Every structure is written in C-alpha cells, then in structure tokens.
Amino acid sequence: xxxxxxxxxxxxxxxxxxxxxxxxxxxxxxxxxxxxxxxxxxxxxxxxxxxxxxxxxxxxxxxxxxxxxxxxxxxxxxxxxxxxxxxxxxxxxxxxxxxxxxxxxxxxxxxxxxxxxxxxxxxxxxxxxxxxxxxxxxxxxxxxxxxxxxxxxxxxxxxxxxxxxxxxxxxxxxxxxxxxxxxxxxxxxxxxxxxxxxxxxxxxxxxxxxxxxxxxxxxxxxxxxxxxxxxxxxxxxxxxxxxxxxxxxxxxxxxxxxxxxxxxxxxxxxxxxxxxxxxxxxxxxxxxxxxxxxxxxxx
Amino acid sequence: xxxxxxxxxxxxxxxxxxxxxxxxxxxxxxxxxxxxxxxxxxxxxxxxxxxxxxxxxxxxxxxxxxxxxxxxxxxxxxxxxxxxxxxxxxxxxxxxxxxxxxxxxxxxxxxxxxxxxxxxxxxxxxxxxxxxxxxxxxxxxxxxxxxxxxxxxxxxxxxxxxxxxxxxxxxxxxxxxxxxxxxxxxxxxxxxxxxxxxxxxxxxxxxxxxxxxxxxxxxxxxxxxxxxxxxxxxxxxxxxxxxxxxxxxxxxxxxxxxxxxxxxxxxxxxxxxxxxxxxxxxxxxxxxxxxxxxxxxxx
Numbered sequence: 001x002x003x004x005x006x007x008x009x010x011x012x013x014x015x016x017x018x019x020x021x022x023x024x025x026x027x028x029x030x031x032x033x034x035x036x037x038x039x040x041x042x043x044x045x046x047x048x049x050x051x052x053x054x055x056x057x058x059x060x061x062x063x064x065x066x067x068x069x070x071x072x073x074x075x076x077x078x079x080x081x082x083x084x085x086x087x088x089x090x091x092x093x094x095x096x097x098x099x100x101x102x103x104x105x106x107x108x109x110x111x112x113x114x115x116x117x118x119x120x121x122x123x124x125x126x127x128x129x130x131x132x133x134x135x136x137x138x139x140x141x142x143x144x145x146x147x148x149x150x151x152x153x154x155x156x157x158x159x160x161x162x163x164x165x166x167x168x169x170x171x172x173x174x175x176x177x178x179x180x181x182x183x184x185x186x187x188x189x190x191x192x193x194x195x196x197x198x199x200x201x202x203x204x205x206x207x208x209x210x211x212x213x214x215x216x217x218x219x220x221x222x223x224x225x226x227x228x229x230x231x232x233x234x235x236x237x238x239x240x241x242x243x244x245x246x247x248x249x250x251x252x253x254x255x256x257x258x259x260x261x262x263x264x265x266x267x268x269x270x271x272x273x274x275x276x277x278x279x280x281x282x283x284x285x286x287x288x289x290x291x292x293x294x295x296x297x298x299x
Numbered sequence: 300x301x302x303x304x305x306x307x308x309x310x311x312x313x314x315x316x317x318x319x320x321x322x323x324x325x326x327x328x329x330x331x332x333x334x335x336x337x338x339x340x341x342x343x344x345x346x347x348x349x350x351x352x353x354x355x356x357x358x359x360x361x362x363x364x365x366x367x368x369x370x371x372x373x374x375x376x377x378x379x380x381x382x383x384x385x386x387x388x389x390x391x392x393x394x395x396x397x398x399x400x401x402x403x404x405x406x407x408x409x410x411x412x413x414x415x416x417x418x419x420x421x422x423x424x425x426x427x428x429x430x431x432x433x434x435x436x437x438x439x440x441x442x443x444x445x446x447x448x449x450x451x452x453x454x455x456x457x458x459x460x461x462x463x464x465x466x467x468x469x470x471x472x473x474x475x476x477x478x479x480x481x482x483x484x485x486x487x488x489x490x491x492x493x494x495x496x497x498x499x500x501x502x503x504x505x506x507x508x509x510x511x512x513x514x515x516x517x518x519x520x521x522x523x524x525x526x527x528x529x530x531x532x533x534x535x536x537x538x539x540x541x542x543x544x545x546x547x548x549x550x551x552x553x554x555x556x557x558x559x560x561x562x563x564x565x566x567x568x569x570x571x572x573x574x575x576x577x578x579x580x581x582x583x584x585x586x587x588x589x590x591x592x593x594x595x596x597x598x
Contacts, residue, residue, distance in 0.1 A: 040440050040447070040493070050499035081507055086497035111500065141339050145588060146534050148339070153530040194339070196518060196528035198385035200349035201410065208380055208510045215511055219495060229495035231452040235445050289444060 039229050051113035054088040059221050062158050062170035063089035064210055065127060065134075067185055068096060070177055075099045076107030077207030078174075079114035084211075085218035090118040091171070093127050124173075124185055132168035133157075136189035137209055138181050139202045147191040151213050154193045155220035162224055172213055177206050243288040251288075252279050254296055338528050350412035353387040358520050361457050361469035362388035363509055364426060364433075366484055367395060369476055374398045375406030376506030377473075378413035383510075384517035389417040390470070392426050423472075423484055431467035432456075435488035436508055437480050438501045446490040450512050453492045454519035461523055471512055476505050542587040550587075551578050553595050 054061075064082055069075050069092060076099075079090060092099055099120075105112055121127035128134050135154055149157075158170045173189060175181030186192065195204060195212055204212075222228040243251075256276060259265060265272045353360075363381055368374050368391060375398075378389060391398055398419075404411055420426035427433050434453055448456075457469045472488060474480030485491065494503060494511055503511075521527040542550075555575060558564060564571045 047500060050497065053499050054497060077504065077507075080504060083500040084496050084503050084507070086500075109502070109504070141534060144534075147531060148534050149531045150528055192534070194528065195514075196521060197383050198349065198353060198517065200352050201346060201382045201385075203408070204383050205376065205379060205408070208376075208383070208507065211507045211510055212514055215494075215514075218497065222495060229449055229493065232446055232448045235440060235443075235447050235491070 039227070039233070040235070047110055050083055051088055051111070051117070054083060054086045055117075057086060059225055060158060060162060060167050060170070061087050061089070061217060061221070062135075062172050063091055063131070064214070065091045065093065065124075065171050065173045066095070066206070067093045067124060067173055067181060068176040069099075069206065070096045072097045072099065072101040072104040073107045074177060074206045076104035076109075076111075076115065078210045079104075079108040079111040079118075081207055081211040082214055083111040083114055085214035086221070087214045087217060088114060088117075090114050091127050092118055092120045093124050094122055095120065096176075124188060128171055128188065130169065131171040134171045134173060134189045135191055135193045136173040136181055136186045137193045137195070137213070138175065138186060139194060139197070139204070140180065142183050142186055142192075144183070144187065146186070146189075148194050149191055151193055151195055151216040152220070154191075154213070155216040158217060159220045159224050174206055174209060241290050243290050243293050245284065247290060247293050248283050248288070251293055251296065252276070252283055255279055255283075338526070338532070339534070346409055349382055350387055350410070350416070353382060353385045356385060358524055359457060359461060359466050359469070360386050360388070360516060360520070361434075361471050362390055362430070363513070364390045364392065364423075364470050364472045365394070365505070366392045366423060366472060366480060367475040368398075368505065369395045370505075371396045371398065371400040371403040372406045373476060373505045375403035375408075375414065377509045378403075378407040378410040378417075380506055380510040381513055382410040382413055384513035385520070386513045386516060387413055387416075389413050390420065390426050391417055392420045392423050394419065395475075423487060427470055427487065429468065430470040433470045433472060433488045434490055434492045435472040435480055435485045436492045436494070436512065437474065437485060438493060438496065438503070439479065441482050441485055441491075443482070443486065445485070445488075447493050448490055450492060450494055450515040451519070453490075453512070454515040457516060458519045458523050473505055473508060540589050542589050542592050544583065546589060546592050547582050547587070550592055550595065551575070551582055554578055554582075 064078065064087060066075065066078065069078075075092070075095070075097065082088065082090060098104065099115055099118060104115055108115055119127075135149075154172070161167045172193065173181060173185060175185065193213070195209060197204060219228065256279070259275075265275075363377065363386060365374065365377065368377075374391070374394070374396065381387065381389060397403065398414055398417060403414055407414055418426075434448075453471070460466045471492065472480060472484060474484065492512070494508060496503060518527070555578070558574075564574075
C-alpha cells in the first residue's frame, strides 16, 4: 500500500518540479500543437546564407581586427565565433599563418565566407584608416593615459550611434596569441577594452576573447532592435496553463481519498491531520501544469 | 609657415582626442607615479596557485558537466575558459577522448589542475546525484515543456542563494561536439539555457559555450561581491586632471599668438575671426589633460 502512495507522491513531485513529464498520447490529440517562442523558431533560409544576411544587417557591428595572428586554427575559430553573433567584417594585419588553410576552414565550421572575405593589410594604420573609432583589447596595463572599459560598455558605445544619420564605423583590435598587442598598437586606439576575468588566471585565448566581445555586441544589438531573446520563456509542447491553487487542492483531495480507499489511516488515525498538511506543503510548492492534473481524474 | 600651423593644430588634435601622448621625461619627475586601478593590479601570487584560490572561493560557482566529449582539445579549451572566470569544478560523463592528453593540456594553457581534478562518471545520473539544480545548454527546441533562460538569468539564479545558510549546488550540462545533449539528458535538467545567437548560424563551439556561461557567472559573482570591474575607468600614467575650458582657452590664445608671430593673418586679415572660431570649435571638443597644455607654456 505504502508503495502506491509513495509512487503517487513521487509522480506528483517529479512531474511538478520539473514540469517535464510528457502527456500520454491519447491526451495530446485534441490539444493545441507544440508552440515555439518566435525567438527560437528555426530560420527558413539555409546556413549558407548566413554571411550574406549578417553583412546586410542595417544595425551597426564593429569589424574584428586580428594583429599578427599566428595560428590558422585560431583565425578559423574567430570566424565561427563572429558569425555566431552576426559579426562579419574580419580584417587581418600581417598574419604569420594561412587564414584560408584547411585547418582554419575546419574550425570555422561553416563560416568560410568570413575567412574568404577577410581583408589583409601589411600594417595597422592602413587597416584602421577608414574607421572612426578603434578599441584595443588587452589585459596588461600600459605606461600611458587611457580609458579602460568592459565589453558591455564598449557594446553600448558601438550601438550608441544607431539613430544617427551618419554612423561611426568601429573596430576592435586583438593582438597575437603569444604577446597580445604592442604598446604602439594600443596607442592607435581610442580606448582599451578589458574583459573582466579571474585575476590569477587572466590570459584568455584569442578566439574566446573575440567570442565574448561579439556576444556582448549581439546582446546589445538585439536589445536595441527589440528582438532580444527573453530572459526566461516557457517552451510548451502541449500546455494549457499552470495549475492554480484550486487545481492543486483537487490533487491533494484526490490523494487523500486514495489513501482512504486503501485504508491507509486505519491504524494511524492521529497522523491524518499532519500528513494532510505535509501533502499540501509539498504540492503547493511546485509548479504543475493543468494537463498533468487532468490525468489523475481518470484513475 | 602653413606647415608650422598645420603641425601645431595636428599635435593639439591628435594629442587631445587620444589623450595618449606621453609627457616628456623631465616633466614626469615631480609628478605622481603611475596609478593602477585596484581591479587591474597584478596579483601577487603565481598563476600556479590559481586553481587552489578558485576552489577556495566562498562564493558559489556551478560545476561544468561535459556529456560525451569527443575531442581532447575541446576539453583543454574548456578548462582554460573555466579558470579564466574562476570556475574550477569539471565533471566529465563517458568521454570518448583522453582529457589528460598532451593536446588537452596544451589547450588548457596552465589550467592543468582543472583537468587533473576533473571527475569522470559513466552516466549522467550518478554525475548529478549530489547537485540540487541542473541546467542544460542547447540551441535545439525539444518536444517537452520546459523553461528556457539566458546565460545571464542562469547566473542570477546560481548567485541567488549566496546569502542562504545552506546553499544549492548547481551544475551546467554541455553536450558532445557533434550532436549536443540528447533529449534524455535534457529531461534530467531543471531548465534549459539558450545562449542568444544569430539565428542563421546558431551552433556554438563547445568551449565557446562554456566560455560565455563562465563569463556571465563571473560577472554576476563579482557584482554580488562588490569587486566587479568598473564599466569605465581612466588608467593614468602621470595625470593631474583633465583640462578645463579655461585651460583650453589658454591653448587657443597661444595658438593665435603663434599665428600672429609668423604673420599668418597678414594677407588674410578677414579670415581671422572665422579661424579663431574654428580653433575653438576643434579644441573645445577634445578631452585633453593638463600636463599636455603645460608643455606648450615653454615654446
């Protein structure tokens, strides 16, 4: 008998806490179909179009400038990270690697067009000639006066000209894998971006730094364009609302009548009020959906 | 003559806009030494202590759980990304690679202890047995009811128990490189984390996903501990304040008297009022520091 009760309570709790238990097949037939939040709908165009779509975006995105990169794989990873967040303009200054090698393309994992359209320069000055504002990423402090900002602050700056008639073009500098940017490179920048890290282990991989900068740019851009992913959303397979306290009360009563049917309290009559309280305490804490309670109406 | 004027204007503008021009050596002697913002001070202990310091942190950090990872390099990159943001507890379920190989250690780039102390499990259930709350990262929608949250929202949740006497232990699941998490794995999680990405190119590399999650955890943790990197800070080498409008007026007057000395306006007397306006317009827009203006007092 206790096994049945334990099973019953267990089902309620697991189903409720996780809200994951799928409804039985017959139940699904007459219910609304699976609904996907607009943000999560699979795009209709193919991945192959992604570079074209990103580069036609009317909102501003900075260009990513790699100064003296030395590993093909890193440049490939950078390209992938960029396109993951809709950043498409890659510039490479004096690379000591082949940015179109098989290894680079392998790591780009479909972002080949970012690599193929990347512009190569033999010095930083010519690379940034057409830009209005350039930020340098570095975790070392330098012997000069300059402003240091977080990636999210930099993203705010880049997006701040979104409503201006003439927009500023921004670029973000990343140094080579071994030494980062030289002080001469940093001097050409308007300000410095420092990614907040654990001070005792602060050296971030090149592609990981690009990843975080692009992530922040995308977050800020989608926020401005009012298409930001919601902080929290409920993905429904078949969902007709969360159970109210009245629905939960039904569940508690159903549970108690089950216990009565199996004469659970026969020997422990004094325990009934306390058990009843405990059931309410457990069940009222969880977030169950109505369909789940409906299931119990047939047993 | 025009060359001198052009040079003078050019110096003012470049120096001012960038505020980077270092002061000449004699000038530095009696000035305050280079000041570094406390957040950016180099830690006194060595990088070798980083794992120990991170794992003794009293603030909560989630553990990172890799389900069926297949590439040594990725696990190494994950370890580095974790320690960059003070996350240290790595768990690996049923790996089809050697997480202690030379390739893994190479990419870990000093975060070897994260790999060496990683616990390996043969199934996900035993891996999460001691955790109170588990989030699954995925970019695919599944046929079930569940909550989807952003990394920053997840970080808020993890840090929400910081003031509780008994803290919850959190874990974040990441699937294998090829297929991500299975629906069975996702069913074991309390909620789903979805990293906001460009919809047309949404598949993020494993280590890059870990990178973003850990970055958000670190940001939220430092915010709660009141040690967050400031959004913007001025790094000073030798700095005695920004020039006021009075200082800038001195600069404009100095410039005009230079022009008078070289009889610049002799032939173009009618242009003087307009030139004077233009100089003010240029110089009043820039943010110059006082030391820079002092330099001109000697010419």
